[in-house]
Amino acid sequence: MYKRILVAIDGSETSEHAFDTALQLAHDNDAQLQPLYVIDNPLMAYDASGYDPTILRDAFVEEGQRLLADALAQMKHENVAGVPRIVDVAPIGEDISERIRISANEFNADLLVLGTHGRRGFKRLFLGSVAERVVRSASLPVLLVPSRQAQTTAADAARPAQTEAAAAPHELSR
Template sequence: MYKHILVAIDGSETSEHAFDAALQLAHESGAQLQPLYVVDNPLMAYDAFGYDPTIPRDAFVEEGQRLMADALARMKHENVAGTPRMVDVAPIGEDISERIRITANEFNADLLVLGTHGRRGFKRLFLGSVAERVVRSACCPVLLVPGRQTQTTLVESAKPGHADVAAAMVETPR
């Protein structure tokens, strides 16, 4: 049974589906849930005339606060324990996936839940995948939840004893 579930949220439809799955798992297993919003510090271009790096960062923080308040309200409604958390990516040498992994270790997460867009081929190569990088470096099981509705129940496949894999990815036909 899971005791600490960390779910990454970013305001996308995909992360909403991941949060729904994590909330249901936490409710059913009595686990503590930590929704995590990662503030990605924008590239600092100090030599650009009129560039103020605090403007995009402040927008990220404002969005994160809104998402955390919504997550906390939904957790209280479902009687799920836990506290949403907002963290910043370190300015040098760290990306969102690394910050998720570090935070999961600090939280002693025994399950990570992430949304995935399920991109393939050139799009995945060009855009990269935070979820893929988290899966490759995670020290606990990772449940990848697609943004689109699936015909199977993701929560059932993620229950302890139902899957002995480090990552589960469900995709539907396009």
């Protein structure tokens, strides 16, 4: 079904879960997988004395290389083809979501996989959501993978209701 899958990774548990999902989809569909690490270039205070913005960027590059090496090792273990990629956000007029969308187009992806933290309400409004912005601007299918924590919380929330429902017939028989 899908032949070219792009998955954004950032080292978080949520993106690891998204990568695992994308890896399984790529394996099952004999698809190419491109793990993507995006380096954000926040506005730098160049006039601050002693400030060297390359130190921060170099740290991001190092983290990205480590994450992509791990991803490539897992891809090889699962016999999934593809080449991981590190990209930079353009300094002016671009954000992470835009860079992900552009990278998906450059890769000619037919599926984009992203992790989502599942924030709601004020937290989502204040922090924004890369996944939401990608979905709003994407021209290809986007699979949003919730964090394992969100899945556990949802499962835990469902359990008491099931227990109460199962206990109700017993109470009625008395």
